[in-house]
Amino acid sequence: MLIDCDDCTARGAGCDDCVISVLLGPPDQPVQFDPAERVALVRLADAGLLPPLRLVPAKPITRPA
Secondary structure (H helix, E strand, O other): OEEOHHHEOOOOOOHHHOHHHHHHOOOOOOEEOOHHHHHHHHHHHHOOOOOOOOOOEOOOOOOOO
16 A cells, blocks of 8 residues: 555644654655555554554545456
8 A cells, every 4th residue: 555645635634643644754755555564554553552544545546456
């Protein structure tokens, strides 16, 4: 999963409680997570140990076929 904060419509107001900002600070380039890392972040967020990903992409995310 590619996370590009520049394309996030929640940028600014949603950054303080987003896992990306908590772990990395505001990134200056897109961040790539593989499926296992994404699952780990979701499970940590579900357990209340990290905030969830607050990404709201301005463009729909397309998945390769």
